[in-house]
Amino acid sequence: MLDHYQSGDWRADRVVITGDLIQDDTAEAYDRFRELLLPLNMRMHCVPGNHDIRDLMRKVCCVPPFSYCAYEEIGDWLLIGLDSCVGGDDAGGLLGPEELERFSATVAGSSAKHVMVCLHHPPIPMGSTWLDTVGLRNGDEFLQCAQSIGRVRIAVFGHVHQAYDKAHDGIRIIATPSTCRQFKPGSDDFALDDQPPAYRRIALQADGGIDTELVWIDDD
Numbered sequence: 001m002l003d004h005y006q007s008g009d010w011r012a013d014r015v016v017i018t019g020d021l022i023q024d025d026t027a028e029a030y031d032r033f034r035e036l037l038l039p040l041n042m043r044m045h046c047v048p049g050n051h052d053i054r055d056l057m058r059k060v061c062c063v064p065p066f067s068y069c070a071y072e073e074i075g076d077w078l079l080i081g082l083d084s085c086v087g088g089d090d091a092g093g094l095l096g097p098e099e100l101e102r103f104s105a106t107v108a109g110s111s112a113k114h115v116m117v118c119l120h121h122p123p124i125p126m127g128s129t130w131l132d133t134v135g136l137r138n139g140d141e142f143l144q145c146a147q148s149i150g151r152v153r154i155a156v157f158g159h160v161h162q163a164y165d166k167a168h169d170g171i172r173i174i175a176t177p178s179t180c181r182q183f184k185p186g187s188d189d190f191a192l193d194d195q196p197p198a199y200r201r202i203a204l205q206a207d208g209g210i211d212t213e214l215v216w217i218d219d220d
């Protein structure tokens, strides 16, 4: 995926990485992640996924150009990363009261007209039985919070290894497929799909509009 990006003409201003940076619980894996991503030479917003080890991840992702569950104002937009992980062996997600309060307070303290939220877990069911047992348990609470805050236009997440893009009460709910293997959409049980790795381009317009495009990395 990085080779595809580097060899193309399209250039991003920021990178958003919605968790599960590693899978083997080692500091070396985060070092490898850092080495791979550093050549992009731009700010990279990271949030943890259920496979991440927060303490190890912070050692890499709290150091520029990476940032960890941070916020940034970019033109008319506020971008904020939230930690939706329960921790331990629990693959599911939950936004605790402190994280929801941080979300509300950060948006309240910003004059940005539009807000993009980045988290690991899907705030709404994907229609896939096994994945929906490990989604964001308080997705309704999160969406109600986002609605009451106002200005939240888009929530992007990973975790589900498949594409998803629907509006929910005026908020675009967007999943980006994995940069590795994909899961089969709509499956009751764990099942891999044969789709290739992918990344998503997102253009945030000054008027709050959102243009997005998936880039599938086919071998050819």
Ligand SMILES: [Fe+2]
Binding pocket: 020, 049, 050, 051, 120, 158, 159, 160
């Ligand atoms: Fe995950």
